[in-house]
Amino acid sequence: PPTVTPTTPTGTKTVKKAGARGPTRPRNPTLQSALDALNEGRAALAAGDTGKAVRMAQRSYTEQDNLAARLLALRAYCQKGDLANVRAVARVVDLRDMQEVVAECQTHNIDLTP
Numbered sequence: 001p002p003t004v005t006p007t008t009p010t011g012t013k014t015v016k017k018a019g020a021r022g023p024t025r026p027r028n029p030t031l032q033s034a035l036d037a038l039n040e041g042r043a044a045l046a047a048g049d050t051g052k053a054v055r056m057a058q059r060s061y062t063e064q065d066n067l068a069a070r071l072l073a074l075r076a077y078c079q080k081g082d083l084a085n086v087r088a089v090a091r092v093v094d095l096r097d098m099q100e101v102v103a104e105c106q107t108h109n110i111d112l113t114p
Contacts, residue, residue, distance in 0.1 A: 025065045034063035041072050050076040054085075067093070071101055078105035086110055 029035045041056030053076040060069035070093050077085040078101070086105065090098065090112060102112045 025067050025070075027067045029060060029064045029066040029069065031064040034060045034066060034069070037063060038066070038069050038072065041069070041076075045072065045076055045079070050080045054080075067097055071098070074098065074101050075104060078108045078110050081108055081110070083110060086112070 029038060037056045037060035041053045041060060044050075044056060045053035054073055057069045057073035057076065060066065061073075070089060074086060074089045074093065077089060095114065098112055105112050
């Protein structure tokens with residue numbers, strides 16, 4: 001059998017450089033099913049149905065992880081005053097991406113600032 005030579009020495013680890021970020025989630029979904037769920041969630045939130053907005057946001061980011069659906073869920077949880085779920089969603093969204101929601105949540109007495 002042919003001999004296989006590894007291209008990197010065994011036992012070495014790839015080290016991430018400081019400041020390097022991993023892959024980022026897209027702002028908006030590209031899958032039609034995720035986009036449909038997101039649009040339905042946005043309509044539900046506009047109509048005041050926070051429960052449906054959360055369900056549709058979850059469906060959207062389950063179909064395809066996307067920032068818009070995470071932010072929709074965050075908005076809905078803020079409107080519901082659901083601090084536990086606000087914190088759960090906030091843990092997986094970069095603070096820089098949440099800036100557009102911070103002021104809105106403060107109107108519902110939920111502070112998203114670190």
